Amino acid sequence: DAGVTQSPTHLIKTRGQHVTLRCSPISGHKSVSWYQQVLGQGPQFIFQYYEKEERGRGNFPDRFSARQFPNYSSELNVNALLLGDSALYLCASSLVGGAGEQFFGPGTRLTVL
Amino acid sequence: AQSVAQPEDQVNVAEGNPLTVKCTYSVSGNPYLFWYVQYPNRGLQFLLKYITGDNLVKGSYGFEAEFNKSQTSFHLKKPSALVSDSALYFCAVRAAAQTYSSASKIIFGSGTRLSIRP
Numbered sequence: 001d002a003g004v005t006q007s008p009t010h011l012i013k014t015r016g017q018h019v020t021l022r023c024s025p026i027s028g029h030k031s032v033s034w035y036q037q038v039l040g041q042g043p044q045f046i047f048q049y050y051e052k053e054e055r056g057r058g059n060f061p062d063r064f065s066a067r068q069f070p071n072y073s074s075e076l077n078v079n080a081l082l083l084g085d086s087a088l089y090l091c092a093s094s095l096v097g098g099a100g101e102q103f104f105g106p107g108t109r110l111t112v113l
Numbered sequence: 114a115q116s117v118a119q120p121e122d123q124v125n126v127a128e129g130n131p132l133t134v135k136c137t138y139s140v141s142g143n144p145y146l147f148w149y150v151q152y153p154n155r156g157l158q159f160l161l162k163y164i165t166g167d168n169l170v171k172g173s174y175g176f177e178a179e180f181n182k183s184q185t186s187f188h189l190k191k192p193s194a195l196v197s198d199s200a201l202y203f204c205a206v207r208a209a210a211q212t213y214s215s216a217s218k219i220i221f222g223s224g225t226r227l228s229i230r231p
Contacts, residue, residue: 042203042221056218090156101147102219104156
Protein backbone atom coordinates (compact mmCIF):
# COMPACT_ATOMS: atom_id res chain seq x y z
CA ASP A 1 0.00 0.00 0.00
CA ALA A 2 1.15 3.53 -0.72
CA GLY A 3 2.09 5.66 2.24
CA VAL A 4 1.29 9.31 2.74
CA THR A 5 2.25 11.30 -0.32
CA GLN A 6 3.01 15.00 -0.50
CA SER A 7 3.62 17.41 -3.34
CA PRO A 8 5.67 19.20 -4.33
CA THR A 9 8.90 17.87 -2.84
CA HIS A 10 10.64 21.22 -2.90
CA LEU A 11 9.41 24.74 -3.42
CA ILE A 12 11.11 28.12 -3.60
CA LYS A 13 9.04 31.27 -3.13
CA THR A 14 9.69 34.92 -2.41
CA ARG A 15 8.36 36.98 0.47
CA GLY A 16 4.73 38.01 0.10
CA GLN A 17 3.82 35.17 -2.23
CA HIS A 18 1.26 32.46 -1.60
CA VAL A 19 1.88 28.70 -1.52
CA THR A 20 -0.31 25.58 -1.63
CA LEU A 21 0.97 22.24 -0.39
CA ARG A 22 -0.86 18.99 -1.05
CA CYS A 23 -1.20 15.72 0.83
CA SER A 24 -2.83 12.35 0.15
CA PRO A 25 -3.36 10.14 3.18
CA ILE A 26 -2.92 6.40 3.48
CA SER A 27 -5.94 4.60 2.05
CA GLY A 28 -8.56 4.21 4.79
CA HIS A 29 -7.19 7.04 6.92
CA LYS A 30 -9.72 9.81 7.41
CA SER A 31 -7.73 12.19 9.59
CA VAL A 32 -4.97 14.42 8.26
CA SER A 33 -2.67 16.65 10.29
CA TRP A 34 -0.14 19.26 9.20
CA TYR A 35 3.12 20.06 10.97
CA GLN A 36 5.89 22.61 10.44
CA GLN A 37 9.43 21.48 11.17
CA VAL A 38 12.02 24.21 11.30
CA LEU A 39 15.61 23.05 10.96
CA GLY A 40 16.93 21.71 14.25
CA GLN A 41 13.52 21.51 15.93
CA GLY A 42 10.73 19.01 16.39
CA PRO A 43 7.55 19.20 14.32
CA GLN A 44 5.05 21.86 15.43
CA PHE A 45 1.34 21.12 15.06
CA ILE A 46 -0.51 23.40 12.62
CA PHE A 47 -3.88 21.78 11.86
CA GLN A 48 -5.85 18.58 12.10
CA TYR A 49 -8.74 17.76 9.79
CA TYR A 50 -11.22 14.94 10.10
CA GLU A 51 -14.27 14.44 7.90
CA LYS A 52 -13.50 17.72 6.13
CA GLU A 53 -13.76 19.74 9.31
CA GLU A 54 -10.99 21.48 11.24
CA ARG A 55 -10.62 19.62 14.53
CA GLY A 56 -7.66 21.47 15.96
CA ARG A 57 -5.34 24.34 15.30
CA GLY A 58 -1.90 25.09 16.63
CA ASN A 59 -0.39 28.47 17.44
CA PHE A 60 -0.03 29.72 13.88
CA PRO A 61 -1.27 33.01 12.34
CA ASP A 62 -4.32 33.30 10.12
CA ARG A 63 -2.04 33.35 7.09
CA PHE A 64 -2.09 29.58 7.46
CA SER A 65 -5.22 27.77 6.33
CA ALA A 66 -6.11 24.28 5.21
CA ARG A 67 -8.94 22.18 3.92
CA GLN A 68 -9.80 18.53 3.44
CA PHE A 69 -11.57 17.12 0.42
CA PRO A 70 -14.19 14.34 0.16
CA ASN A 71 -11.45 11.84 -0.74
CA TYR A 72 -9.67 12.85 2.52
CA SER A 73 -6.76 14.50 0.74
CA SER A 74 -5.77 17.89 2.07
CA GLU A 75 -4.22 21.21 1.13
CA LEU A 76 -2.25 23.60 3.30
CA ASN A 77 -2.23 27.21 2.17
CA VAL A 78 0.10 29.92 3.40
CA ASN A 79 -0.43 33.54 2.37
CA ALA A 80 1.93 36.51 2.53
CA LEU A 81 4.99 34.33 2.99
CA LEU A 82 7.68 35.43 5.42
CA LEU A 83 11.30 34.33 5.59
CA GLY A 84 10.47 32.53 8.82
CA ASP A 85 8.01 30.27 7.00
CA SER A 86 10.96 28.41 5.49
CA ALA A 87 10.66 24.89 6.85
CA LEU A 88 9.82 21.28 6.13
CA TYR A 89 6.04 20.90 6.06
CA LEU A 90 4.90 17.46 7.08
CA CYS A 91 1.54 15.86 6.53
CA ALA A 92 0.43 12.92 8.66
CA SER A 93 -2.58 10.67 8.41
CA SER A 94 -4.19 8.47 11.01
CA LEU A 95 -7.09 6.16 11.59
CA VAL A 96 -10.01 7.30 13.67
CA GLY A 97 -10.00 5.77 17.10
CA GLY A 98 -7.25 4.03 19.02
CA ALA A 99 -4.09 5.80 20.03
CA GLY A 100 -4.11 7.92 16.92
CA GLU A 101 -0.53 7.23 15.94
CA GLN A 102 0.23 9.25 12.88
CA PHE A 103 2.02 8.19 9.74
CA PHE A 104 4.03 10.88 8.03
CA GLY A 105 4.72 11.75 4.45
CA PRO A 106 8.20 12.74 3.21
CA GLY A 107 7.39 16.45 3.55
CA THR A 108 7.60 19.52 1.37
CA ARG A 109 10.70 21.65 1.79
CA LEU A 110 9.66 25.30 1.46
CA THR A 111 12.31 27.97 1.04
CA VAL A 112 11.24 31.62 1.20
CA LEU A 113 13.72 34.11 -0.23
CA ALA B 114 -0.55 21.84 28.80
CA GLN B 115 1.21 18.96 27.12
CA SER B 116 4.97 19.01 26.77
CA VAL B 117 7.85 16.70 25.97
CA ALA B 118 11.48 17.08 26.97
CA GLN B 119 14.41 15.32 25.37
CA PRO B 120 17.30 16.45 27.55
CA GLU B 121 20.10 15.26 25.25
CA ASP B 122 20.69 16.95 21.91
CA GLN B 123 23.07 14.15 20.91
CA VAL B 124 23.86 10.63 22.07
CA ASN B 125 27.03 8.87 20.93
CA VAL B 126 27.34 5.08 21.22
CA ALA B 127 29.74 2.48 19.88
CA GLU B 128 28.28 -0.17 17.60
CA GLY B 129 27.23 -3.25 19.54
CA ASN B 130 26.73 -1.35 22.80
CA PRO B 131 23.32 -0.72 24.34
CA LEU B 132 21.73 2.68 23.74
CA THR B 133 19.22 4.82 25.61
CA VAL B 134 17.53 7.98 24.39
CA LYS B 135 15.76 9.84 27.17
CA CYS B 136 12.30 11.40 27.16
CA THR B 137 10.11 12.92 29.86
CA TYR B 138 6.61 14.23 29.37
CA SER B 139 3.87 16.28 30.94
CA VAL B 140 0.19 15.73 30.14
CA SER B 141 -3.16 15.96 31.89
CA GLY B 142 -4.51 12.50 32.54
CA ASN B 143 -3.20 9.34 30.94
CA PRO B 144 -0.71 9.68 28.09
CA TYR B 145 -0.33 8.08 24.74
CA LEU B 146 3.40 8.09 24.01
CA PHE B 147 5.25 7.63 20.75
CA TRP B 148 8.75 7.41 19.33
CA TYR B 149 9.54 8.42 15.77
CA VAL B 150 12.80 8.35 13.80
CA GLN B 151 13.82 10.76 11.05
CA TYR B 152 16.53 10.10 8.49
CA PRO B 153 18.09 13.00 6.54
CA ASN B 154 15.65 14.69 4.13
CA ARG B 155 12.91 12.25 5.06
CA GLY B 156 9.65 12.35 6.94
CA LEU B 157 9.16 10.77 10.34
CA GLN B 158 8.86 7.00 10.67
CA PHE B 159 6.78 5.51 13.47
CA LEU B 160 8.80 3.24 15.80
CA LEU B 161 6.53 2.33 18.70
CA LYS B 162 3.77 3.50 21.02
CA TYR B 163 2.55 3.10 24.56
CA ILE B 164 -1.19 3.14 25.22
CA THR B 165 -1.73 1.03 28.30
CA GLY B 166 -0.67 -2.26 29.81
CA ASP B 167 2.88 -3.59 29.91
CA ASN B 168 5.36 -0.83 30.68
CA LEU B 169 7.92 -2.29 28.25
CA VAL B 170 6.88 -1.71 24.66
CA LYS B 171 8.60 -3.36 21.71
CA GLY B 172 8.75 -1.69 18.32
CA SER B 173 10.42 -1.71 14.93
CA TYR B 174 14.11 -2.43 14.20
CA GLY B 175 14.73 -3.97 17.64
CA PHE B 176 13.87 -0.82 19.59
CA GLU B 177 11.90 -0.86 22.80
CA ALA B 178 10.76 1.78 25.26
CA GLU B 179 10.02 1.72 28.96
CA PHE B 180 7.10 3.69 30.37
CA ASN B 181 7.58 4.92 33.94
CA LYS B 182 4.52 6.69 35.27
CA SER B 183 6.06 7.88 38.53
CA GLN B 184 8.98 9.48 36.71
CA THR B 185 6.83 10.55 33.72
CA SER B 186 9.44 9.09 31.43
CA PHE B 187 9.42 7.04 28.24
CA HIS B 188 13.04 6.23 27.38
CA LEU B 189 13.91 4.55 24.10
CA LYS B 190 16.32 1.61 24.29
CA LYS B 191 18.09 -0.93 22.15
CA PRO B 192 20.30 -3.74 23.47
CA SER B 193 22.87 -3.60 20.65
CA ALA B 194 23.28 -0.50 18.46
CA LEU B 195 23.90 -0.60 14.72
CA VAL B 196 25.59 2.07 12.61
CA SER B 197 22.35 2.22 10.59
CA ASP B 198 20.51 3.39 13.73
CA SER B 199 22.21 6.78 13.36
CA ALA B 200 19.37 9.27 12.88
CA LEU B 201 17.24 11.89 14.62
CA TYR B 202 14.79 10.52 17.19
CA PHE B 203 11.65 12.25 18.41
CA CYS B 204 9.52 11.46 21.43
CA ALA B 205 5.87 12.58 21.29
CA VAL B 206 2.86 12.64 23.59
CA ARG B 207 -0.88 12.91 23.23
CA ALA B 208 -3.46 13.11 25.99
CA ALA B 209 -5.52 9.91 26.02
CA ALA B 210 -8.63 11.87 26.95
CA GLN B 211 -8.72 13.62 23.59
CA THR B 212 -11.48 12.42 21.34
CA TYR B 213 -11.93 12.68 17.63
CA SER B 214 -14.45 15.43 18.06
CA SER B 215 -11.45 17.46 19.15
CA ALA B 216 -7.88 17.52 18.00
CA SER B 217 -5.71 14.49 18.54
CA LYS B 218 -2.82 16.90 18.76
CA ILE B 219 0.53 15.24 19.19
CA ILE B 220 3.30 17.25 20.84
CA PHE B 221 6.86 16.45 19.81
CA GLY B 222 10.11 16.90 21.67
CA SER B 223 13.01 18.77 20.15
CA GLY B 224 14.74 15.61 19.05
CA THR B 225 17.92 13.69 19.93
CA ARG B 226 20.55 12.97 17.34
CA LEU B 227 21.83 9.42 17.75
CA SER B 228 25.29 8.73 16.38
CA ILE B 229 26.61 5.17 16.30
CA ARG B 230 30.34 4.82 15.64
CA PRO B 231 31.73 1.63 14.05
